Amino acid sequence: MTQPVRVLVTGGAGFVGSHVVWALHDRGDEVVVYDNLRQGHREALPTSVELVEAELADETTLDATLGRGRWDGVLHFAALSLVGESMQRPFHYLTENGGLGIRLIDACVRHKVGRFILSSTAALFGNPETLPITETTRIDPGSPYGESKLMIERTLYWADRIHRLRYACLRYFNAAGADADGRSGEDHRPETHLIPLVIDAALGLRPEITVFGNDYPTPDGTCIRDYVHVSDLAQAHLAALAKLQDGSVTYNLGSGTGNSVLEVIRSVERVSGRSVPMRVVGRRPGDPAVLVASSELIRSQTGWAPRFTQLDDIVASALAWRRRNPNGYGNAA
Numbered sequence: 001m002t003q004p005v006r007v008l009v010t011g012g013a014g015f016v017g018s019h020v021v022w023a024l025h026d027r028g029d030e031v032v033v034y035d036n037l038r039q040g041h042r043e044a045l046p047t048s049v050e051l052v053e054a055e056l057a058d059e060t061t062l063d064a065t066l067g068r069g070r071w072d073g074v075l076h077f078a079a080l081s082l083v084g085e086s087m088q089r090p091f092h093y094l095t096e097n098g099g100l101g102i103r104l105i106d107a108c109v110r111h112k113v114g115r116f117i118l119s120s121t122a123a124l125f126g127n128p129e130t131l132p133i134t135e136t137t138r139i140d141p142g143s144p145y146g147e148s149k150l151m152i153e154r155t156l157y158w159a160d161r162i163h164r165l166r167y168a169c170l171r172y173f174n175a176a177g178a179d180a181d182g183r184s185g186e187d188h189r190p191e192t193h194l195i196p197l198v199i200d201a202a203l204g205l206r207p208e209i210t211v212f213g214n215d216y217p218t219p220d221g222t223c224i225r226d227y228v229h230v231s232d233l234a235q236a237h238l239a240a241l242a243k244l245q246d247g248s249v250t251y252n253l254g255s256g257t258g259n260s261v262l263e264v265i266r267s268v269e270r271v272s273g274r275s276v277p278m279r280v281v282g283r284r285p286g287d288p289a290v291l292v293a294s295s296e297l298i299r300s301q302t303g304w305a306p307r308f309t310q311l312d313d314i315v316a317s318a319l320a321w322r323r324r325n326p327n328g329y330g331n332a333a
């Protein structure tokens with residue numbers, strides 16, 4: 001049995017963050033969430049979890065929060081996360097994600113936080129030459145978003161080497177799905193991710209799904225991604241937290257299976273029993289053709305394995321959440 005831990009979760013009211021908060025809460029850990037609620041939602045959190053509503057850039061509040069007793073770990077999710085937007089606002093992304101991430105690590109070292117988990121990304125790999133993507137695949141971010149996460153990964157390396165801060169970099173592929181008990185789900189504003197958009201097209205909440213290109217070098221011409229259930233990602237954070245006792249780690253996190261855009265659309269049609277109006281348009285700049293993870297390292301080192309191995313099951317959980325929350329959290333349309 002692991003001892004309960006006391007952790008601070010930045011961006012804990014967001015999509016992946018809130019599922020991790022629920023997983024920590026479910027096993028009895030003490031969790032405080034630090035979130036500016038620009039993308040996050042109070043309703044995504046257990047009512048008993050304290051929320052510090054503040055900016056990461058607010059050094060006074062961050063210092064005061066980290067100064068409140070001993071923290072076993074900081075889990076860092078707070079970030080801007082749109083690859084396309086980062087191509088338009090590179091310095092904003094590098095400063096907000098990279099710069100504030102570095103300052104957070106500095107603050108953690110000053111406050112003697114022992115463990116740090118970074119929400120990292122497959123966007124570190126750009127357009128990989130070999131598949132599946134392992135932890136030794138060449139790093140070559142294709143966007144300032146990916147670069148900003150790399151800045152934080154590199155800072156963690158030095159924080160460990162010089163200050164003995166133990167860290168886990170968890171590089172997610174395409175997070176999807178929703179909590180099985182309906183306690184949290186995906187509600188980005190605006191929504192740009194494929195699965196929630198296809199679901200909305202199936203439910204008539206939007207007129208159609210636009211497919212960004214069908215001339216990629218893939219069997220059906222559309223991009224292939226590795227969709228991994230957000231609750232499986234959450235469990236991987238618990239596994240990584242425990243593994244940090246042995247030293248710092250970096251893991252790729254996916255289901256190991258690739259699905260094309262058209263396969264996602266067919267899956268939503270199967271699971272919802274509705275047809276999805278679609279229209280093929282040009283490619284979205286910056287989209288790699290295929291991104292599929294090898295998660296062998298975390299499997300072999302921690303025993304973690306995704307429970308959701310079928311795309312239809314991931315889609316079903318996302319669909320169930322959306323059916324119950326057609327307007328997302330709160331009353332906003």
Ligand code: UFG
Binds near residue numbers: 083193194213223
């Ligand atoms: N897509 C469409 N139509 C849409 C939306 C998406 O065809 O309306 C396609 C995209 O072109 C892509 C696939 O669906 O081929 C998945 O797109 P998402 O926007 O859902 O996800 P991405 O793979 O672009 O990005 C995700 C995360 C990023 C992360 C990246 C790592 O959102 O934060 O994976 O590759 F950096």
